[in-house]
Amino acid sequence: MSEPExxxxxxxxxxxxxxxxxxxxxxxxxxxGSRFAAGAIDVFLLTLVFGVLFVIxxxxxxxxxPRTEEAQMALGIAVVGGYFAALSAYxxxxxxAWSGQTPGKRMLKLRAVxxxxxxxxxxxxxxxxxxxxxxILPGVAPYGVGGVVMFANARAKRVGDFVAGTVxxxxxxxxxxxxxxxxxxxxxGDALSASDLARVRAFASRSRQMTAxxxxxxxxxxxxxxxxxxGLAFADAEEFLRVLARGRTPRELRDAQGPRA
Amino acid sequence: xREDRFVEERAVRWAxxxxxxxxxxxxxxRSLSGREARRLGVLYRAATTDLAEARTFRFSEATxxxxxxxxxxxxxxxxxxxxxxxxxxxxxxxxxxxxxRLVRRTWRFHAVAAAAVLLPLAATWIALAGDPDLAERAxxxxxxxxxxxxxxxxxxxxxxxxLPDPWLPVLSWGIMANNIRxxxxxxxxxxxxxxxxxxxxxxxxxxxxxxxxxxxxxxxxDLLWTFMAAHGPLELTAIFVACGAGMRLGLSLLIPGRRSRxxxxxxxxxxxxxLLVGTSAMLVAAGLIEGFLSPSDAPAPVKWAVGAATFxxxxxxxxxxxxxxxxxxxxxx
Numbered sequence: 001m002s003e004p005e006x007x008x009x010x011x012x013x014x015x016x017x018x019x020x021x022x023x024x025x026x027x028x029x030x031x032x033g034s035r036f037a038a039g040a041i042d043v044f045l046l047t048l049v050f051g052v053l054f055v056i057x058x059x060x061x062x063x064x065x066p067r068t069e070e071a072q073m074a075l076g077i078a079v080v081g082g083y084f085a086a087l088s089a090y091x092x093x094x095x096x097a098w099s100g101q102t103p104g105k106r107m108l109k110l111r112a113v114x115x116x117x118x119x120x121x122x123x124x125x126x127x128x129x130x131x132x133x134x135x136i137l138p139g140v141a142p143y144g145v146g147g148v149v150m151f152a153n154a155r156a157k158r159v160g161d162f163v164a165g166t167v168x169x170x171x172x173x174x175x176x177x178x179x180x181x182x183x184x185x186x187x188x189g190d191a192l193s194a195s196d197l198a199r200v201r202a203f204a205s206r207s208r209q210m211t212a213x214x215x216x217x218x219x220x221x222x223x224x225x226x227x228x229x230x231g232l233a234f235a236d237a238e239e240f241l242r243v244l245a246r247g248r249t250p251r252e253l254r255d256a257q258g259p260r261a
Numbered sequence: 262x263r264e265d266r267f268v269e270e271r272a273v274r275w276a277x278x279x280x281x282x283x284x285x286x287x288x289x290x291r292s293l294s295g296r297e298a299r300r301l302g303v304l305y306r307a308a309t310t311d312l313a314e315a316r317t318f319r320f321s322e323a324t325x326x327x328x329x330x331x332x333x334x335x336x337x338x339x340x341x342x343x344x345x346x347x348x349x350x351x352x353x354x355x356x357x358x359x360x361x362r363l364v365r366r367t368w369r370f371h372a373v374a375a376a377a378v379l380l381p382l383a384a385t386w387i388a389l390a391g392d393p394d395l396a397e398r399a400x401x402x403x404x405x406x407x408x409x410x411x412x413x414x415x416x417x418x419x420x421x422x423x424l425p426d427p428w429l430p431v432l433s434w435g436i437m438a439n440n441i442r443x444x445x446x447x448x449x450x451x452x453x454x455x456x457x458x459x460x461x462x463x464x465x466x467x468x469x470x471x472x473x474x475x476x477x478x479x480x481x482x483d484l485l486w487t488f489m490a491a492h493g494p495l496e497l498t499a500i501f502v503a504c505g506a507g508m509r510l511g512l513s514l515l516i517p518g519r520r521s522r523x524x525x526x527x528x529x530x531x532x533x534x535x536l537l538v539g540t541s542a543m544l545v546a547a548g549l550i551e552g553f554l555s556p557s558d559a560p561a562p563v564k565w566a567v568g569a570a571t572f573x574x575x576x577x578x579x580x581x582x583x584x585x586x587x588x589x590x591x592x593x594x
Contacts, residue, residue, distance in 0.1 A: 020340070023309040024316075025332045070423055074432035081438025098289070099341035109286055111337050115527075119341050122348075123534035130537070134449050159452055162523055163510065163530035171286060171334040194265045198321040 015155070015167055017117025027117065027169040030110045032150050035168055039143065041104030046090055053086065091129040096122055100166075109171045112161075124164040131160030192244065196226055204245035207238070264320045271311055278304040278331055285338045305335035352538065360539030361582025363532065364502055368579075370512075371505035377462035378469075378497065385470030393478060400471030408479035419481065421488035422556040433552020440496060440544045444503040448537060451507025452526075454515050458507040465500070483561075491564040492551035494572035499543035506536040543575065 015027040030038075057079055066072045094102045100112035100120045112128060114120045120128075135146030135158045146158035155167050192200065199222055207215050215238065223237035226244070234240035281301045284292055293301065312328045364371065389396040397405055411419050443461075450457025476485040510529050517525035554567060 019309060019332070019336055021306060021309045023313050023332065025309070025312065025336060026329055027333050028330075064427075066428065068423065068425070071425065071428045074428045074435060077435030077439055078431045079435070081435040081442070084442040085438050099337075106287065109334075113337065117336070119337075121531075123531050126534055126537075127530050130445055131449050131452065133446055134452055162526050163452065165527035165531060169333070169337070171337050172330060194268050194321060194324060195263060197323060198264050201321055 015115070015117065015169065019117075025117075027113070027167075028172075029155050030108075030168040030170050032147070032156050034108050034110060034170070035150070035156065036143070036147075038102070038104035038108045038110050041107055042090070042102050043142075045103055046087065049086060049090070050083070053082065057082075088129065091132065092126055095120070095125045095129065100125065105168070110168050111171055112166050112168050115155075115165050115167045120164070120166050124166050126164075128160035128164035128166050131158075131163050134159050192226065196229075197244075200226070200241050200244045203241055264318070264324060267311075267315070267318070267320065268324060274304060274307060275311075275328070275331055278308055278335060282331070282334050282338060286334065290338060290341065301335065302339055305332070305339050308332050308335060355535050355538050356542060358583035359535040361579050363535050364539070364579045367505060367509055367536075370509045371501045373508060374458075374462055374501040374505040375497075377459050377504070378466040378501070381463045381466030382470040382473075385467045386474045389471055389474035390477065393475075396471060396475050396478070400468065400475060404472055404475045405479070408476045408481055411481045411484060412479045419484055420556070420558075421484045429553055429556065432556070433548055436551050437545055437548030440499075440548060441541050444500050444540055444544060445537060447500065447504035448507035448510070448533065451504075451510035452514065453511065455508040455511030458504050458511065462500075462504055487561045487564055488555050489568075490561070491554045491567045491571075492547045494568045495543055495575060496547040496551070498572065498575050499540040499547065502536055502543075503540040506533040509533070546571065 015029055016024055017027065018024050061075065064075075066075055091102060095112060098106065101110070105111060112120050112125070114124060132146075135149070136143050137145045143158070146160075149162075150156045150158050155161075157167060161167060203219065203222055207219070210218065219237040219241055223234055223240045226232070227234055227240070232240075278301070281293065281297060281304065285301065290298065308328060308331050312325070312332050315325045315328055385399070389399055393405065411421070447458050447461045450461060472485060473482065476482045510526070510533060513525040513529040514522060520528065550567065550571070554564065
């Protein structure tokens with residue numbers, strides 16, 4: 001199976017897949033920052049859990065009072081084993097039950113999925129969490145190995161993701177900031193209507209193929225219309241459109257240039 | 262079609278989908294009622310159609326992005342169910358068929374893992390025998406102190422591990438969890454192209470060899486042998502299998518063949534899960550023996566017999582398991 005190549009800007013890597021409905025969708029891959037934030041939340045929650053477990057063990061120790069060296073050794077082994085079991089149960093249990101999400105990932109709306117875009121199978125969840133013991137090396141700088149490996153590949157995969165064939169994606173469903181509101185009249189001057197934005201973007205992307213004369217002509221017509229609608233002035237039509245295409249709202253432009261004379 | 266009309270007409274539906282998704286994402290799919298869950302499916306399919314439409318009409322990047330994000334989020338929720346279902350059946354299949362087949366197919370790696378323990382074990386034993394100073398530096402003074410303390414006791418009250426009965430379940434559980442931990446680590450360290458796994462195996466060999474040398478020098482070697490006899494063969498076999506899988510993983514990185522390195526890594530990794538499940542089952546059995554039978558007063562021949570029997574069973578499992586289902590139609594995954 002050939003792997004789909006990541007593309008897009010360096011900061012916003014994407015993973016394109018085809019859904020069973022035969023529609024291509026593009027996952028935003030989670031960046032190193034949000035993944036470390038999710039990891040930090042998980043570590044915090046685990047610390048709470050281990051705090052409780054520590055109290056239980058301490059009470060049990062007081063009650064049972066192991067006197068011999070061997071009994072203390074047995075208890076020590078059991079505590080280390082319990083630590084390992086609780087750690088595995090947390091990561092594997094949650095990602096299995098919540099289909100690729102730990103509490104930290106859920107809070108930041110991240111999800112570990114199979115790199116073909118489907119849900120990660122149980123074996124992949126087992127592996128990616130098992131390999132944490134490699135990724136967190138060296139213990140003094142947690143996730144040192146994982147961090148370096150994540151920086152070194154375009155999809156921010158850690159070693160566990162490579163072995164399990166998984167990626168972590170973002171699942172934010174909220175509207176992107178540049179998205180035009182459904183009813184442009186509701187926010188006059190705040191944002192371009194969807195069709196204006198489309199025209200501005202289309203101009204920006206095609207302007208290089210136009211002759212200078214027609215570029216000036218087209219730019220002036222579009223800019224005139226938009227400026228009139230939002231009460232703006234412009235000196236250079238092409239520059240005005242380029243700024244709008246980059247996402248400045250008319251209100252920001254107005255604030256920058258002051259009221260129209 | 263005009264983009265503003267398109268957005269206007271669908272905005273309500275998208276908002277509804279976003280709302281359902283928000284709840285499913287933060288509180289889980291179970292927080293939706295049956296009707297809402299079905300509605301989520303309908304809205305998701307509608308959104309995929311919207312996405313295809315927005316692309317076809319070359320609507321602005323902002324619109325396409327927005328619908329795409331909705332589809333991605335909904336896709337994650339709608340197709341989240343794949344990891345569950347009939348777990349016990351799959352586990353049983355793995356243990357009965359996939360695991361033994363895979364051990365047979367990859368036996369060379371397990372043999373190398375065995376050599377990586379047994380050779381250092383023998384070398385250490387030979388090197389340290391009769392040289393208490395070197396032994397103390399190699400395995401620490403605690404082992405020697407323990408061996409000498411045991412040697413000082415009258416023969417009938419000598420026990421390798423003297424543990425009151427109530428502590429046996431604690432010990433057994435701890436041993437189980439720890440052996441599984443160390444074994445899984447041996448596998449995971451395979452990603453260092455096998456070097457980490459080899460180091461871990463050699464360390465185990467040196468440790469056991471050192472203990473044997475110290476206990477034999479103190480004249481209580483039989484105590485250690487009797488203690489290890491019941492659980493040792495099964496436990497070591499499991500470690501050989503899991504660490505062999507780790508080295509196979511490391512080799513797939515070095516020599517990926519015709520696949521890309523990442524693809525080879527992933528294929529071998531996913532295949533290895535069956536080996537880890539199988540060895541974990543073996544280590545649970547070994548841990549029960551080590552926690553209850555090995556420290557008990559059962560006569561040495563019983564312990565040796567249990568060790569031999571469990572080893573024979575494991576070998577029979579590897580050699581015979583999954584044979585009947587062998588065939589071109591059988592699914593190796």
